[in-house]
Amino acid sequence: MAKKNNKSDGRNPKKRLPKIDQNKIVTLVIVFCTIGAIVAITSIVFFPNQQNGFTELSLLTYNAAEETYVANNYPNQISQSDNVTIFFMVKNFENKITYYQLQIKVTKISQNISLEHPLSLSNSKLLYSNETYEKILSPATKSEKEEEGAQTGQYIWGHVNTTLFMNNTLATILEGDDSLKIVFELWKFNSLIDDFQYSGIFTFLELSYN
Amino acid sequence: MRNKLANRLLACSIIFLLFVSFTNFGAFAQSKEEAEQIIQEASDKLKTVLSILEELVDINSEVRAIISQVDNSLQLINEAKQLFRDSQYDLSIQKANQALDQLENIEEEIAELNKSAIKESWLIYSIIGVVAAFATVGFVFLFIKKLHPWYKKKQIEEYSNLEIIYDKEYGEK
Known part of the structure; x- marks a missing residue:
């Protein structure tokens, strides 16, 4: 066929x-x-x-005339008899629950600050104990992320009133300098290592000291 | 005689005072130990609750309310730690216990939330499964309905093009 x-x-x-x-x-x-x-x-x-998030840390002062918190008019001097009041605010845009710790350290004005490593306690001193400023924050929702200049919410930590002070113990780190740096370092809790880890987020104030 | 009595009284009172102070010191040391232990327990519980919360994918309003409760417990633990540093052990125990109770309730709440979430996800997956099964049956039915006649048609076309040729040589052999 x-x-x-x-x-x-x-x-x-x-x-x-x-x-x-x-x-x-x-x-x-x-x-x-x-x-x-x-x-x-x-x-x-x-x-x-797996979206990468971020955290916002800001220092604010209170404007009594307008009854608002502003990111200017920062104090420029501190003494043992004259404390300084400042407010800080943290916003969680990390897309996950985050457990924060804020460490406030006094150091020399010439001290460099790194994004990778926190200030060591050999060249700085803690203003408050580690547990003083700790907070667990919810992540910001989609609508909260779009808000501009929000001051309150479950993803916001603040405005936290902080008193910056100086005493003889803290002054030893300055070795006689007449100016100093107050550094605000943000740490995050890492469940894997069961401890806080430096986030690389910081801000600071430069003040003259007398 | 009076001197002897006075001496005995003095000795007895010293022994009594020593006994009272030792008892108090013992109680003080015990509350310090207890405070330390409860603070540690509360801190561990906080970490457990936090790790459970971190695993939750859907952070809705209920979860956000739980997160603020967890934060409240954290503040209580930190207050207890501060009181411990100030040697106010009884108050420290009170705060740490409060935090521990709160965290235990939160843990139960999260477990309830997870149960309802699992139920919801089972319902969703069951609906998806049933819909997928129907879609598959429909798809197979349509596929066979379209493809089978086309295949038959093609087969008939192929066979209609065939021609039977008898091999004469083979026939002669």
Whole structure:
């Protein structure tokens, strides 16, 4: 038995549009759907909500005339008889629950501050004990992230009234200098190491000391 | 005679005072130890609750309310630590116990939340499963309905093009 094409019988074949192979189309659709489903499931299961977040730390002063907190008019001097009042505010945009600790340290004005390492206690002194400023904050919601200049909310820690002071013990770190730096370092609790870790987020005030 | 009596009285009172002070010191040391222990327990519980909270994916209003309660417990623990440093052990125990009770309640609340979340997710997955099953059946039905006639048609076309040629040489042999 052999096959014979009837196109070779001398008649002119009709001009036809190229036939679409339905089988191929269906196969392609199934393959794409399967690949898409695998990618979607993998991304949902293994990489849930991996958006990188951030934390905002700011120092504020109180403007009594306008009854608002402002990021200016910072104090510029401190003495043993004259304390300084300042407010700090922390906003959690980390996309997760975060347990913060704020450490306030006094150091020499010439001391460099690093993003990777906190100030060591050999060249700085803690103003308050470690537990004084600690807070657990909810992450900001999508609508809260879009708010501008929000001052209150479950993702905000503040405005926290802080008294900066100096005494003879703290003054020893200055070695006779007449100016100093007060550094506000933000630490975050890391469940894996079961301790606080320096976040690299800091701000500072430069003050003259007499 | 009077002197003897006075001496005995003095000795007895010294012994009594020493006994009272030792008893007090013992109680003081005991409350210090107890405060230390309860603060440690509360701190450990806080870390446990925090790690459970970190695992929650959906941070809705209920979870946010729980987070502020956890923060409240944290402030109580820190107050207890401060009181401990100031040697006010009884107050410190009171604050740490308060924090511990709160955290235990929170742990139960989270467990309840998780249970309802699991129930909800089971319901959602069941609905998705049923819909997917129907979709698959429909898809297979349509696929076979479309493809089978096309296959038959193609088969008939193929066979209609065939021609039977008898091999004469083979027949002669």
